[in-house]
Amino acid sequence: MIWVTWRQFRTQAIAGAIALGAAAVYLLLLGLNIRGDYDRSLAGCIATGCAPGLVSGFEDTYSTVVTLTDVALMTVPGLLGVFWGAPLISGELAAGTHRLAWHQSVTRTRWLTVKLLVVGLGAVALTGLLDLLMSWSASRYDTVEAARFSAPVFGARGIVPLSYAAFAFALGAAAGLLLRRPVAAMGLTLAVFAAVQFAVPTALRPNYLPPRTADIRLDTATLSHADGIVRNGSSLAIGGISLPDAWVLSSGHALDSAGQPPGAEKIDTCLMPGRFDGTIACLAGQDLHVTATYQPNTRYWPFQLIEAALYTAMTAALSGFCFFRIRRRTT
Known part of the structure; x- marks a missing residue:
């Protein structure tokens, strides 16, 4: 089953590897530029206090590019859910190829488990690598800006991007299993993921702990x-x-x-x-x-853990729905 899953998934995996390589080059160059400017202008005075003009000039130079990069990276989990998760099961159900596995020695539970684990862990790993690259690239800028709770920074650093990727992938798989049509599943995945990503930072995150x-x-x-x-x-x-x-x-x-x-x-x-x-x-x-x-x-890491736990719980619920649906409803 693992080999079969890889054969079915290899096109998306190759595309993801190419995108990761391009992003790694970009983030490496961005990080080197930020570190070079930081070392030349701010490294000697950041501990004692730099002139306001130096700090504002550094922030103005990189604020737009760092923010846009953060926003772009925050879309990665959603794209993985749309293009990796949604077609994962719906594509086979629409084509009828799932019957070949089910009528042999592979049970439905094993078939679904392998697919979710192999491709899902790949989505989480890809997001984690981008997270590490961005954290290194923007580390000097984050030190100066000191805005770890801003929505783009919070969503593109730490451990929450991993939980976003797991949730988006499970959401795509559940949508595909429910709708059984790849295009419809992709649209539903994108809409629900975008709604959740808007609701959590605005309605839930400020109240994880009493302000x-x-x-x-x-x-x-x-x-x-x-x-x-x-x-x-x-x-x-x-x-x-x-x-x-x-x-x-x-x-x-x-x-x-x-x-x-x-x-x-x-x-x-x-x-x-x-x-x-x-x-x-x-x-x-x-x-x-x-x-x-x-x-x-000081609540940054507790908030990261709370939000990651929230998305992990939603991922578990969606995965449980997938197993229930495929064992009792799908024919």
């Missing part, structure tokens, strides 16, 4: 890194509030030392159209703060 709260003083440094300052009636909203080594989930409106909104007069005095530096300086002198909810950076 903490903190009062953040709106000083010059905090306001300078904010995304925007917006007046909302008699209150003031500060966008993009950040904490060192933390994932800020939400932040409230600006409050004064008494815990009250600063008032329309103070807001009007400080808001200077076209003079952002003046606005920052004025607000920084008002002794304002915001209350933010956040997840500390």
Whole structure:
């Protein structure tokens, strides 16, 4: 069965090996460029504090390419589920070739077990190699950026990509067994995987552990890194509030030392159209703060483990469905 599975799967395996080789060359070159620039400009001052211009210049140079690469790698598990998992069983059911194995000495359970293990482990291994390559390539950038909880970085590093690949593959196999048509199974796999990948980071990940709260003083440094300052009636909203080594989930409106909104007069005095530096300086002198909810950076690996366990449980459930379906429903 292993040899037969390999013979049926070798075209996809060869295509995957070629894609892995091309990605390895790209990530190697990207990593060498990042490390070279880091060693030349930041290595000597990163421990004591580099000039803001050096840090922002380094981030601007590589932020777009690293983010796009992370997003591309996050699509790999889904593509493996679509092109490796979905046709795995549906192709044989549609062509009727499964009967040849079932009418000989191979049981349905053994037939399915070999297919899921051989091809599924291949999908996980391919994703794991890309994960390792990307982690090495972007390691210096990740050190400077310190944003491990951002959606592209979290989904393309650590152990969660392996669980994504296992889930996507099992999802494709289950869809193929249910629909029995490769094209329909591929479409269903893509739609469900995309929906899950959207729902988990937005609805579940922020609440894996109870978030903490903190009062953040709106000083010059905090306001300078904010995304925007917006007046909302008699209150003031500060966008993009950040904490060192933390994932800020939400932040409230600006409050004064008494815990009250600063008032329309103070807001009007400080808001200077076209003079952002003046606005920052004025607000920084008002002794304002915001209350933010956040997840500390020390929870990165616990969150990785929780999410990997979640996807592993869904993988086990889908695999169990496959065995139930093929033993009791498929003829």
